Amino acid sequence: MKCYPQVGLFIGFASIHGVEKGFSGAAVAFGSAWRHRIPFSHAATPLRRGGERQSRRGVASVVDTEIPSSVMVLNLAFVLLTASLSAQVQAPPATATRTAVMTLTTPTGDTAIEIDGKPITGSGTSRTFETPPLAPDRTYQYSIVATWAPNTYTKMTRTKTVRFRAGDRVKVDLSVDDPNDRVSVMYVPTPEFVVEAMVKLAGITARDVTYEPGVGDARITIAAVRGGARRAVGIDLDPERVEESKANVKAAGLADKIDIRLGDALEQPDLGSMTVVFLYMGDYFNMLIRPYLWKQLPVGARVVSHRFLMGDWKPDQTITVNDEYGLPYEIHLWTITEAHKKKP
Numbered sequence: 001m002k003c004y005p006q007v008g009l010f011i012g013f014a015s016i017h018g019v020e021k022g023f024s025g026a027a028v029a030f031g032s033a034w035r036h037r038i039p040f041s042h043a044a045t046p047l048r049r050g051g052e053r054q055s056r057r058g059v060a061s062v063v064d065t066e067i068p069s070s071v072m073v074l075n076l077a078f079v080l081l082t083a084s085l086s087a088q089v090q091a092p093p094a095t096a097t098r099t100a101v102m103t104l105t106t107p108t109g110d111t112a113i114e115i116d117g118k119p120i121t122g123s124g125t126s127r128t129f130e131t132p133p134l135a136p137d138r139t140y141q142y143s144i145v146a147t148w149a150p151n152t153y154t155k156m157t158r159t160k161t162v163r164f165r166a167g168d169r170v171k172v173d174l175s176v177d178d179p180n181d182r183v184s185v186m187y188v189p190t191p192e193f194v195v196e197a198m199v200k201l202a203g204i205t206a207r208d209v210t211y212e213p214g215v216g217d218a219r220i221t222i223a224a225v226r227g228g229a230r231r232a233v234g235i236d237l238d239p240e241r242v243e244e245s246k247a248n249v250k251a252a253g254l255a256d257k258i259d260i261r262l263g264d265a266l267e268q269p270d271l272g273s274m275t276v277v278f279l280y281m282g283d284y285f286n287m288l289i290r291p292y293l294w295k296q297l298p299v300g301a302r303v304v305s306h307r308f309l310m311g312d313w314k315p316d317q318t319i320t321v322n323d324e325y326g327l328p329y330e331i332h333l334w335t336i337t338e339a340h341k342k343k344p
Contacts, residue, residue: 097133098166104129104144105173107156111148113174125175134166146174153186154282182266183285187216187241190280194306194329195220197321199227201333202276202304206230211274213265213281213289218245220278222252229276235261235268265289271296279305286310294340303334310334 104113104127113120113127120129134140146158158181164170190198198220204210210224215234225232236242245260261268266288271277274297279286286308293303307330309315315332322328 097135099133100131100140100164100166100168100170102129102131102142102144102162102164102170102172103127105171105175106146106148107158107175108148108150111146111174114145114147116142136166139163139165144172144174150284151282153188154284155184156284157182157184177287179288179291181284181288182264183282183288184237185214185281185285187214187238188280189216190220190306191323191329192219193321193323194331195223197319197329197331198278198304198306199223201317201319201331202278202302204228204276208275209233209273210276210278211235211271212278213285214279215245215260216241218248218258218260220280221245221258222249222254224276224278225254225257226252230257232258233261233270233274234258235263235265237262237264266292272298275301277301277303279303279308281308283308283311291343293336294343297336299336299338299341301336303336305332305334307331 106113106125106127109124111125113122113129115129120127131140131142141161141163144160144162146160147155149155158174158178160172160174160178162170162172202208202210202224204224204227206228208224208229210221210229210232212218212221212224212232212234213236215221215236218234221232221234234245236245239262242260242262246255249255249258249260266285271292277293277297279289281289286305287310290310290313293301297303303310305315309332313334315334317333319331319333320328321331
C-alpha cells in the first residue's frame with residue numbers, strides 16, 4: 001500500500017485532538033488534517049523508477065513513502081479507541097429520575113380521590129398511583145383527599161399529607177376514621193312536634209345558652225329561646241341556610257338573642273359558654289363533635305339528638321314520639337359529668 005507522508009501528520013493531529021474532544025472531535029480533526037495536507041498536483045504523472053513524481057510542468061512536488069498497511073490500520077484504531085474512551089470519561093453524568101408508587105386503601109369502592117388537587121381515576125378499595133419521574137435529591141409532599149358518601153344524606157371528606165422520596169413505595173390508608181375528618185349533611189327539616197319534644201327533654205331554663213350545629217332554618221334554636229333560653233347560637237355550612245335562618249330569627253323578633261353564623265362547626269368550636277347542644281346531624285358528625293362536647297361543655301350541660309347516637313357513649317335517656325301516622329321518632333339525651341371531662 002502506498003501513502004503520502006501527510007497521512008502520518010493528519011493521523012497524529014487527529015489523535016491529539018481526539019483525546020481532547022472525544023470521538024466527534026477526532027472525526028473533525030481527521031477531516032481538517034486532510035484538508036490542510038501539503039498540496040500536490042492532481043495531474044501527477046506515474047512514478048518514475050527513482051521514486052520521484054513530476055507534474056506535467058516538470059516540478060517535483062511530493063516524494064512517496066512506503067507505509068505498511070498494518071501500521072496505518074493500527075494508527076487509525078488507536079485514534080478511534082482513544083477518542084471513544086475520552087468521550088466516556090469526560091461526558092457529564094446524567095441525573096437519574098425515578099417514580100414513587102402509592103398504594104391507597106379507600107373507605108368505599110366509589111370513593112373519589114384527589115392528589116394535590118388533581119382527580120385520580122379508578123375504583124375499588126385498593127388503588128395504585130404512580131408519580132411522574134422525580135429527582136432523587138429531595139423530599140416530596142402530596143396532599144391526598146378522599147371524598148365519599150356513607151349514606152344518602154352524608155358526605156365525608158378525609159385528608160392525609162404524605163411525604164416521600166423518589167423510588168419509594170408508600171402505603172396510604174384512607175379507610176381509618178380520623179378526628180380531622182369533615183362532614184357535610186344534607187338539610188332535612190325536623191318535624192315541629194319533634195322540635196317541641198327536644199326542647200322539653202333538654203329542660204330549658206332562663207340560665208341556658210343553646211348551640212345548634214347545622215342550624216338549617218333555625219326552627220329548633222328559635223323554639224329553645226321561646227322556651228326560655230337566655231341566648232342561642234346556630235351555625236351552618238350552607239350560605240343559603242344561614243340567610244334563611246337569619247330571616248326567620250328576625251321575623252321572630254329574636255335577633256338580639258340569637259346569633260346565626262356561617263362556618264363549619266368542627267372548625268369553630270365555641271362551646272365553653274354553652275349549656276345545651278341540639279343535634280340532628282347524623283352518626284358520623286356526632287362522633288366527630290363528641291370530643292369537643294366532653295372537653296368544652298361545662299359539667300351539667302345537656303346534649304339532645306334527634307335520632308342519631310354517640311357511639312359507645314350511651315344516652316342517659318331516650319324517648320319516642322309518634323307522628324300523625326303512628327311512625328316513631330327517637331330523641332336521645334346525654335348529660336356532661338366530671339368523668340367526661342377526664343376523657344382523652
